[in-house]
Amino acid sequence: RKEVEQDPGPFNVPEGATVAFNCTYSNSASQSFFWYRQDCRKEPKLLMSVYSSGNEDGRFTAQLNRASQYISLLIRDSKLSDSATYLCVVWMDSSYKLIFGSGTRLLVRP
């Protein structure tokens, strides 16, 4: 079983739609969680960290469920510019490693 799993998609949604992605992780000792965004053939960029209490940044909301070992990303009012691959990332202090999921592709159509 992969340490971090995501639905690869693609999620094909119209502009203005709300879309949600989930990500599950296997190691209960995982300590920090993040969503990165990656545009085609470019380096990943940090979208937002995910806090235990949940957090929001504009149209983006991230949630963490430690009991069920998953994190989620909600995008409201989708824009064409949101089209990208969204990577779920997990960090463990004990291993110094950031582990990436394989990504969920989002396509926002006019």
Add this chain to the structure above:
Amino acid sequence: NAGVTQTPKFRVLKTGQSMTLLCAQDMNHEYMYWYRQDPGMGLRLIHYSVGEGTTAKGEVPDGYNVSRLKKQNFLLGLESAAPSQTSVYFCASKERRGIIGEKLFFGSGTQLSVL
């Protein structure tokens, strides 16, 4: 302040050739990482370093070697390139324990093709 710089950006090798990818960061970061990315596979960790003079294996270390002789540089070597090593390689660095959390700073990637 250039951040993380990878060289080269593109390279084509023949099977059996060797090469070294260079990653340089000017942010005084302790941790550095090499990832490879293949279609549908996400980023997989090859090797990483938690400080000058130290390296460790990641998920897919076979066929690669690394060195961290200076804190700012992390080198990835392919001793005998194979077609299976055709990929996009990303270098990244982060603070030991950052005020901004565990954010990774990425280089722009190296597209490597092995024929």
